Amino acid sequence: MDKIIDIEDRIPTLRERRKKRTNRKFTLLLVIFLVTLFGLLYFQSPYSHVQTIVVEGSNLTTSDQYIKQSGLQKGQSMWEIRTSNAEELVLKNDWIKEVNVKRNGFTSVKIEVTEWEKAAYIQSEIGFDIVLENGTIFQSDKTIAPVDAPLLSGFDKPKIRIRMVKELAELKPQVLSMISQIESVPSKADPYRIRLYMNDGYEVRAVIQSFAEKMNYYPSIIAQIGDTEKGVIDIEVGSFFQTYLDMYNPQPKEEEEDEKTPE
Numbered sequence: 001m002d003k004i005i006d007i008e009d010r011i012p013t014l015r016e017r018r019k020k021r022t023n024r025k026f027t028l029l030l031v032i033f034l035v036t037l038f039g040l041l042y043f044q045s046p047y048s049h050v051q052t053i054v055v056e057g058s059n060l061t062t063s064d065q066y067i068k069q070s071g072l073q074k075g076q077s078m079w080e081i082r083t084s085n086a087e088e089l090v091l092k093n094d095w096i097k098e099v100n101v102k103r104n105g106f107t108s109v110k111i112e113v114t115e116w117e118k119a120a121y122i123q124s125e126i127g128f129d130i131v132l133e134n135g136t137i138f139q140s141d142k143t144i145a146p147v148d149a150p151l152l153s154g155f156d157k158p159k160i161r162i163r164m165v166k167e168l169a170e171l172k173p174q175v176l177s178m179i180s181q182i183e184s185v186p187s188k189a190d191p192y193r194i195r196l197y198m199n200d201g202y203e204v205r206a207v208i209q210s211f212a213e214k215m216n217y218y219p220s221i222i223a224q225i226g227d228t229e230k231g232v233i234d235i236e237v238g239s240f241f242q243t244y245l246d247m248y249n250p251q252p253k254e255e256e257e258d259e260k261t262p263e
Contacts, residue, residue: 047106047107048077048078048079048107049076049077049078049107050072050073050074050075050076050077050081050107050108050109051074051107051108052074052107052108052109053067053072053074053108053109053110053111054104054108054109054110054111055067055110055111055113056110056111056113057113057114057115058115059115060095060115060130060138066090066111066113067111069089069090069092069093070086070089070090070101070111071085071086071089072086072101072109072111078103078106078107078109081103081109083101083102083103084101086101087099087100087101090111090113094134094136095115095116095132095136095138096113096114096115096116097114097115097116097134098113098114099111099112099113099114100112115132116132116133116134116136117132117133117169118130118131118132118133118149119131119132119133119149119165119168119169120149120150120152120164120165120168120182121140121142121146121149121150121151121152122137122151122152122153123151124139126143127140127141127142127143127144128140128142128143128144128145128146128151129142130142131152131155131161131165132165133165133166133169134162134165135161135162135165149176150168150176150179150180150182151180151181151182152164152181152182152184153181153182153183153184154183154184154185155182155184156184160184160186160191160192160208163192163208163209164182164184164194164208164211167208167211167212168212170212170213170216171212171215171216172216174219175215175216175218175219177199178198178199178200178218179196179197179198179199180196180197180198180199181196181197182194182195182196182197183195183196183197190207192207192208192209193205193206193207194206194207194208194211198218200222201230202222202231202232202233203231203232203233204218204232204233204234204235205232205233205234205235205236206234206235206236207236210235214235214239215235218233221233221235221239221241225241228243229243229244229245230243230244231243231244231246231247232244232247
C-alpha cells in the first residue's frame with residue numbers, strides 16, 4: 001500500500017526549493033552586475049591603457065624610432081591596438097627581417113624586431129655605412145674605419161653587391177675575420193672579378209661566383225706558402241701564388257741573365 005504524503009508535509013520542501021532557485025537567480029544577477037561594473041571601471045581606468053612599450057632586438061637604430069614608426073603611443077587603449085598594422089609599418093624598413101608586436105600583460109606592449117645581420121661596410125661621403133645580408137645599405141654614423149667586418153669598395157651595382165654579401169655569409173668566421181677590404185675590379189669579360197686585401201698582408205684575386213667555396217681554404221693555402229715573401233694569391237680559376245716582387249717589379253731577362261753570370 002502506497003504511503004500518502006500530506007500536502008502540508010510537502011510545503012516546507014517546496015518552499016526550500018523555491019528559495020534556492022531565487023538565491024541562484026539573485027547570485028547570477030549579482031555576478032553579471034559586478035562583472036559589468038568592474039568592466040566599466042576597468043575601461044575608464046589607466047589599467048586599460050598602454051603604459052609601457054618595450055622594444056627587443058634593436059641594434060641598428062634606437063627603440064624610440066621603432067616605437068614612433070609603429071604608431072603605438074602611451075595612453076592608447078590596449079583594446080584599440082591593431083598589432084598587424086603596427087607590424088606592417090615597422091616592416092617598411094629595408095633593414096628589418098621580421099617583426100612581432102604583441103600585448104604583454106595588461107598595460108604593456110612588446111615590439112620584437114629581427115634585423116638583417118651586418119655583412120660588410122661601404123664608404124660614404126661622411127663615413128662608413130653598413131651593408132646588410134640582403135644587400136641593403138644602412139646609413140651609419142661611423143666615421144672611423146671599421147674592423148669588425150670587411151670594407152667593400154666599388155660595389156655600386158646592387159646586383160653585384162647582393163651576390164657578394166651572399167658569398168660572405170657562407171664564409172667561415174675565421175676566414176671572414178681575416179679580410180680587410182674587398183674591391184670590385186670588373187672586366188669586360190667578367191663583371192664579377194674582385195680583389196681582396198687581407199689583414200695578414202696578402203692580396204687575393206677571385207671571382208664572386210666561386211668566392212666562398214675557394215676562400216674557405218685560405219688558411220690551408222697560406223700554410224702551404226710558408227714563410228716566403230708576401231704576395232698575390234689568385235683563385236679565379238685554379239690557385240697559384242706570386243710574390244709582390246715578381247708581380248709588380250719583374251726583372252728584365254737581361255738583368256736576370258747578368259745576375260746568373262759570374263764575374
